[in-house]
Amino acid sequence: MANRLCYDKRFIAKEEKPLSLSRNRILTTHVGSLPRPQDVVDLLFAQDKGEPYDSARFDETMQRAVRDAVKKQADAGIDFVSDGEMSKISYATYIRHRLTGFEPGNVPRATPQDLDDFPEYRDKIASMGATPKYLRPICKGPIGVKNLAPLHADIEHLKNAVSETPGVEGFMTAASPGTIAVFQPNEFYPSHEAYLEALAGAMREEYETIVNSGLILSVDCPDLGMGRHIRFRDVDDDEFVRNAHLQVEALNHALANVPADRVRMHICWGNYEGPHTRDIPLAKVLGALFKAKPSQLLIEGANPRHEHEWELWKSHKLPAGKTLVPGVLDTSCNFVEHPQLVAQRILRYAELVGRDRVIAGTDCGFGTFAGFGAVYPTLCWMKLRSLREGADIASKELWAKTAPAGKKAASAKRASGKPSPKKASPKPAKKKASVKKTARKR
Numbered sequence: 001m002a003n004r005l006c007y008d009k010r011f012i013a014k015e016e017k018p019l020s021l022s023r024n025r026i027l028t029t030h031v032g033s034l035p036r037p038q039d040v041v042d043l044l045f046a047q048d049k050g051e052p053y054d055s056a057r058f059d060e061t062m063q064r065a066v067r068d069a070v071k072k073q074a075d076a077g078i079d080f081v082s083d084g085e086m087s088k089i090s091y092a093t094y095i096r097h098r099l100t101g102f103e104p105g106n107v108p109r110a111t112p113q114d115l116d117d118f119p120e121y122r123d124k125i126a127s128m129g130a131t132p133k134y135l136r137p138i139c140k141g142p143i144g145v146k147n148l149a150p151l152h153a154d155i156e157h158l159k160n161a162v163s164e165t166p167g168v169e170g171f172m173t174a175a176s177p178g179t180i181a182v183f184q185p186n187e188f189y190p191s192h193e194a195y196l197e198a199l200a201g202a203m204r205e206e207y208e209t210i211v212n213s214g215l216i217l218s219v220d221c222p223d224l225g226m227g228r229h230i231r232f233r234d235v236d237d238d239e240f241v242r243n244a245h246l247q248v249e250a251l252n253h254a255l256a257n258v259p260a261d262r263v264r265m266h267i268c269w270g271n272y273e274g275p276h277t278r279d280i281p282l283a284k285v286l287g288a289l290f291k292a293k294p295s296q297l298l299i300e301g302a303n304p305r306h307e308h309e310w311e312l313w314k315s316h317k318l319p320a321g322k323t324l325v326p327g328v329l330d331t332s333c334n335f336v337e338h339p340q341l342v343a344q345r346i347l348r349y350a351e352l353v354g355r356d357r358v359i360a361g362t363d364c365g366f367g368t369f370a371g372f373g374a375v376y377p378t379l380c381w382m383k384l385r386s387l388r389e390g391a392d393i394a395s396k397e398l399w400a401k402t403a404p405a406g407k408k409a410a411s412a413k414r415a416s417g418k419p420s421p422k423k424a425s426p427k428p429a430k431k432k433a434s435v436k437k438t439a440r441k442r
């Protein structure tokens with residue numbers, strides 16, 4: 001098993017200076033998945049269906065696609081870049097190629113409760129291709145590590161691409177034990193706890209391998225949000241939260257040997273355009289999130305059902321050592337957010353938790369599963385450019401050379417929602433005032 005000795009910050013600093021140490025502007029990232037080119041999609045579906053394919057061509061195609069994705073992210077101004085999950089058909093089911101115990105099966109896929117509330121709408125979006133078509137892995141035997149070759153290939157592809165692209169740092173996504181346990185049916189283990197424990201034991205090798213390679217690990221945890229209205233739809237919030245804590249414990253167990261500052265986690269309520277009226281409020285799961293080991297929390301914050309939750313940070317203190325990566329781009333629609341709006345969103349968080357503890361992110365991925373993404377690929381890159389522009393606008397304001405004490409006091413009042421007693425002077429503060437004024441209204 002890998003151990004911490006392999007992880008050496010000095011080596012990483014020499015090879016690729018960690019961006020996380022750069023603190024004079026708002027850094028940018030996204031959740032992980034990106035639109036896949038058609039040749040990638042075709043290969044992934046052939047692999048998923050068990051059809052023959054040329055493995056050398058597979059490898060070559062993935063490397064090319066990852067290089068291209070990293071270049072596009074860098075061109076858009078993204079600081080922490082991913083491989084776009086090119087080699088994965090979806091963020092969680094890829095595990096069946098890496099772990100023992102899973103077999104593809106035909107268990108019906110559960111739909112989110114908010115879509116079942118409106119069956120005509122649910123059927124309409126399903127007919128438009130918004131539901132996954134890949135095979136669903138079912139746990140039918142003991143879980144263990146089967147094959148880490150696909151992981152090593154992913155790491156190599158991303159590291160190659162990052163080393164050719166100055167100024168970016170790479171992160172790699174992986175499914176959390178809770179996400180696999182909540183969304184992949186279990187027909188073998190006697191309980192959810194036993195299933196989680198087995199997954200934590202098996203996934204820790206993937207997590208440690210990613211961190212030891214020098215990449216940042218980004219653990220996907222939609223189980224802590226979306227799990228409520230799919231798997232746990234028939235229980236109450238308390239029961240869901242109790243299980244969320246178990247899932248976080250399993251994650252922490254699997255991350256025992258990796259440093260918290262090299263791990264981030266993403267939670268969301270499902271990257272689909274639905275009513276989301278069954279989403280559990282963020283406030284109810286914050287306790288579980290705060291107990292999780294990863295240092296960065298990537299949480300939806302831009303879509304119309306969760307944007308208001310930025311206000312939670314007025315009454316909830318972000319634990320020491322944690323950084324917030326709020327979604328400031330909605331990944332379920334094709335509107336390209338105006339950079340000024342992106343800046344307003346960033347400023348709201350920065351004023352509440354501190355400019356050094358915010359990284360601008362996205363609500364979810366742009367290609368949750370291969371061949372499907374709600375956002376048209378060209379618009380995805382436009383959105384990411386807008387993210388950069390908005391982060392630059394916010395940085396200008398946050399690192400403006402004003403007297404820190406006065407600025408802090410004004411910011412604190414603004415963040416508390418109380419109007420500032422000081423009227424903005426018309427000239428020097430005009431640009432800033434327009435951002436702040438709108439922020440107050442929200």
Ligand SMILES: [Zn+2]
Pocket residue numbers: 031222266267268269270271363364365
């Ligand atoms: Zn997500």
